[in-house]
Amino acid sequence: MSKRINSKDVAREAGVSAATVSYVLNETKSVTISKETREKVLAAVQKLGYVPNQAAKTLGSSRIVGKSKSNLIGLVIPQTESGKELMFDNPFYGDFLSAVEYAARQEGFHLLVSGVNADQSYIDIAKNRSLDGIIILGMYPSEDNKEYKQIGIPTVLVDCYGTDHFFHSVRTDDRYGGYLATRHLIQHGHKRIAFVSGEVKESGVTDMRFLGYQDALREARIPYDPNLVFTGYVGYQYGIEAAAKIAQGNAGITAAFAAADIIAVGMIKGFRNLGLRVPEDISIIGFDDIYQAEICDPGLTTIRQNIKEKGNAVAKIIVSAAKNSTFPKTEIVIPLEIVERESVRNL
Amino acid sequence: MSKRINSKDVAREAGVSAATVSYVLNETKSVTISKETREKVLAAVQKLGYVPNQAAKTLGSSRIVGKSKSNLIGLVIPQTESGKELMFDNPFYGDFLSAVEYAARQEGFHLLVSGVNADQSYIDIAKNRSLDGIIILGMYPSEDNKEYKQIGIPTVLVDCYGTDHFFHSVRTDDRYGGYLATRHLIQHGHKRIAFVSGEVKESGVTDMRFLGYQDALREARIPYDPNLVFTGYVGYQYGIEAAAKIAQGNAGITAAFAAADIIAVGMIKGFRNLGLRVPEDISIIGFDDIYQAEICDPGLTTIRQNIKEKGNAVAKIIVSAAKNSTFPKTEIVIPLEIVERESVRNL
DNA sequence: TAATTCTATTTAAGCGGTTAAGTAAATAAT
DNA sequence: ATTATTTACTTAACCGCTTAAATAGAATTA
Numbered sequence: 111m112s113k114r115i116n117s118k119d120v121a122r123e124a125g126v127s128a129a130t131v132s133y134v135l136n137e138t139k140s141v142t143i144s145k146e147t148r149e150k151v152l153a154a155v156q157k158l159g160y161v162p163n164q165a166a167k168t169l170g171s172s173r174i175v176g177k178s179k180s181n182l183i184g185l186v187i188p189q190t191e192s193g194k195e196l197m198f199d200n201p202f203y204g205d206f207l208s209a210v211e212y213a214a215r216q217e218g219f220h221l222l223v224s225g226v227n228a229d230q231s232y233i234d235i236a237k238n239r240s241l242d243g244i245i246i247l248g249m250y251p252s253e254d255n256k257e258y259k260q261i262g263i264p265t266v267l268v269d270c271y272g273t274d275h276f277f278h279s280v281r282t283d284d285r286y287g288g289y290l291a292t293r294h295l296i297q298h299g300h301k302r303i304a305f306v307s308g309e310v311k312e313s314g315v316t317d318m319r320f321l322g323y324q325d326a327l328r329e330a331r332i333p334y335d336p337n338l339v340f341t342g343y344v345g346y347q348y349g350i351e352a353a354a355k356i357a358q359g360n361a362g363i364t365a366a367f368a369a370a371d372i373i374a375v376g377m378i379k380g381f382r383n384l385g386l387r388v389p390e391d392i393s394i395i396g397f398d399d400i401y402q403a404e405i406c407d408p409g410l411t412t413i414r415q416n417i418k419e420k421g422n423a424v425a426k427i428i429v430s431a432a433k434n435s436t437f438p439k440t441e442i443v444i445p446l447e448i449v450e451r452e453s454v455r456n457l
Numbered sequence: 458m459s460k461r462i463n464s465k466d467v468a469r470e471a472g473v474s475a476a477t478v479s480y481v482l483n484e485t486k487s488v489t490i491s492k493e494t495r496e497k498v499l500a501a502v503q504k505l506g507y508v509p510n511q512a513a514k515t516l517g518s519s520r521i522v523g524k525s526k527s528n529l530i531g532l533v534i535p536q537t538e539s540g541k542e543l544m545f546d547n548p549f550y551g552d553f554l555s556a557v558e559y560a561a562r563q564e565g566f567h568l569l570v571s572g573v574n575a576d577q578s579y580i581d582i583a584k585n586r587s588l589d590g591i592i593i594l595g596m597y598p599s600e601d602n603k604e605y606k607q608i609g610i611p612t613v614l615v616d617c618y619g620t621d622h623f624f625h626s627v628r629t630d631d632r633y634g635g636y637l638a639t640r641h642l643i644q645h646g647h648k649r650i651a652f653v654s655g656e657v658k659e660s661g662v663t664d665m666r667f668l669g670y671q672d673a674l675r676e677a678r679i680p681y682d683p684n685l686v687f688t689g690y691v692g693y694q695y696g697i698e699a700a701a702k703i704a705q706g707n708a709g710i711t712a713a714f715a716a717a718d719i720i721a722v723g724m725i726k727g728f729r730n731l732g733l734r735v736p737e738d739i740s741i742i743g744f745d746d747i748y749q750a751e752i753c754d755p756g757l758t759t760i761r762q763n764i765k766e767k768g769n770a771v772a773k774i775i776v777s778a779a780k781n782s783t784f785p786k787t788e789i790v791i792p793l794e795i796v797e798r799e800s801v802r803n804l
Numbered sequence: 805t806a807a808t809t810c811t812a813t814t815t816a817a818g819c820g821g822t823t824a825a826g827t828a829a830a831t832a833a834t
Numbered sequence: 835a836t837t838a839t840t841t842a843c844t845t846a847a848c849c850g851c852t853t854a855a856a857t858a859g860a861a862t863t864a
Contacts, residue, residue: 114519117821126843127844129823129843130843136822138823142840142842142843144841147843161584162820162821163820165525166512166849169510173823178849207551208572212572220569220571220582223569224562225555235567237510238508238510239512240511346752375752379752379754405693406754464850473813475852476852477812477813479853483852487853489812489813494812510849512849513819513850513851516820516821518819520817520819806863809861810862811859812858813859814858815857818852818853819852824847826844826845829843830841831839831841833838
C-alpha cells in the first residue's frame, strides 16, 4: 500500500512550507499568499491527488478551546426502548435527512447520523467526534442533565416544544395546523368531530395539534367533548381500531381529525372494512402529507409541511452557527398548508 | 468554557502515564495491565467525565499505514443530476439506514451518511475521514477510475450487479424475485403477463427482475412478447400511465408484474380511474413490499425482501472487515418471499 | 546465585495538520 | 535616508492520542 500523501509532500512538491499549504487550502484570512504561490500549491495538490486528513485538521485546530473544525454535523434521533431498530420509522425522516444532508454538504460539512438511547448521551458523541454542530430530532434535552447547556456547540432542536429557549429551534406550527385541520372540517358543516392521535405527551407535537383542535372548536363555539377524543399510538393498525370504536359508538361523529396521516389512512381502511365509506359516511383529515396520503383511496385531505424547506432551514442554521459563533439564536416555524383531496365533504 | 479533559488529566488523576490510560481504555492485547491500575484508571475516567477525542485517536493510530481507526463507517448514496436533493426518495432506504446504523453502533461505530455526485468521489470522503469502511448503495465503482481498487478499506456494495468481484456485496436475488412473481401469476392461470418497470439499465436491479420474468415465461413455455413490456420510470404516476396504456391496448393482458411496488400501486389507481377492477379485471403483483403495499386497496401481492436483515448483513460485514483485515470477501444474497394479499386472483 | 523471562509500566516519538510568532524583503511614511 | 509598515512567507510548538521501545522489578530457570 502506497504511503498516504500529506501536506508536507504537497509543500515539497510546490517548494513551500506546510504552513503555506494550509493557508492556501483554507484561504486563511489573516495571512496573505501571493497568487503565484497559491497556484503552485494548488497545482501540487492536483498533481499528487492530495486529500487532507480530517482527523489531523480537527486535532490541529482544537488548540483554541472550543474552536475545533471537524466539519461534521451530528444528527441524533432518540430511540425508544421498544423500537430500537426503527429509527426512521417515520417515513418522512428520510426526506428530512436528505434535505439536511444535501444542504450541509454544499457547505462542506458531512453528516453523522446516530440514534441515541437513554444510556448514552449525544453530548458524548459531540465531544468524541468534535462535532461542529448537532441536530436533535424530536427530543428535548433533559433539564436535570446539567451538562446540556455546556455542549458548547451550535444545537438545533427539531420539533421540540420545550419551554427553555436556549437552543436554536425549527418546528412546524403544529397547533396552528391542528386548528387549520379542524376548522376545515367545521367549514364543511361538521360539528361532531373526533380527534384521533397517538399518545398525547405534554408539550409534544401531538399535544400541540390537540390544542389546535380545541382552538378551532372554541372559535366555532362548539363545546369540547372528551368522548370524541381517541388516543392510541401512531400507526396504521391503530387507525383501524379507532375507526371501529368510532363506528361502534353512537356519539354522532361525522368527521375525524387524525393527528397523523398514518392513522388517517388506517381509519379509511377500518371504516371500509366496516362497510362505511369515506367521505360519504364520515370525513377524515390527516396531518403530515406523507406519501401514502396521495396514494390511498380516497385521497387524504391533510395538512402539509414542507419537509425539504424544514431540512434546509435546519442545515442553514447549523452551518451558519458553526461558521460564525456570533450567530444569534434562531427559531423558525415552518408554514403549513392544507392539501385538499377527497376524504372530506360537506355535511 | 472549561478546558476539555484529556487522557493526561485522567493519567494524572489515576497516578499513571497517559499510555497506561490508553492501554486500559482500548484493552490493548499486547500489553498487560494489573487489575488495580485498570480500576484506578476507570475510576478517574468516571470521576472526570472523560470522553476520548476521536480525532486524536484516529490520527494517533494512523502511524501504521492503512491502520487508522476512526470508528466511522461511510454510507454513500449516488445522486443523479436530476434529483439531487432526493437521496432517500426510495422509502425503504430509511429502513435500511436504520438497520445499518443500529447494528454498527452496537459495535462502536458511527455512521457518516453522504450523497455523492459525479464530481466528487467517495474515495475522497474515505481518505478525508479515514473511514474504517464504506457502504456503497446501488452504484458500481466505475472501472475507468483506477483508484477504485485502492480504497484500501473494507467496501461493501449493496444492490450492485457489477461483473467484478473485488468487493463484498449484499443484494437480493432480484432475478429470482422476478421469476417468483411471474411464476405466481402463471400459477394463477395467467398467460398474457405485462412487465412494467422503470428504465432497464444493464446489470441493474430492474434488468435482473426482467430476466427473472423471462425465466418464468420460458419455464412455462409461454413465448416472450415485447409488446407486453412497458418501461417508464419508477413512480406512482408512471403506474397510472402504464395502466392506461395496458387498458387501451388490446394485447389480451390479464395480469401485470410491476418491478416496483410504487408502480404497482399507481397501476391499481390507474385501472380504477378507468373503471377496471383489481384483481377482478386484472391481477397485479409488485416488488419490494413497501409500506404502501399493505395499505393500498386491494392489498398488493408482492415480493418482499427483509430490509432489516439486509441492513444487519451489511453492518456485520463492514464491522467484521473493519476489525479484522483478513476477513474474506463475502457475498450475501438476501432471500425473498412472496407476500400474498388481494391483488392477484385466478384467471 | 546469575542469567533469563515475564509482568507492569513509562518514555518519547510520531500521526498530519493548524496557527502564533518570527523573519526578510518590499513598500510606505517621516 | 531612516524608520515604520506591509507583504509573503517560514519556523516550530502544539492538538490528544497511539505504540514501539526502554525500563525496572518480580518470578522463573539454569
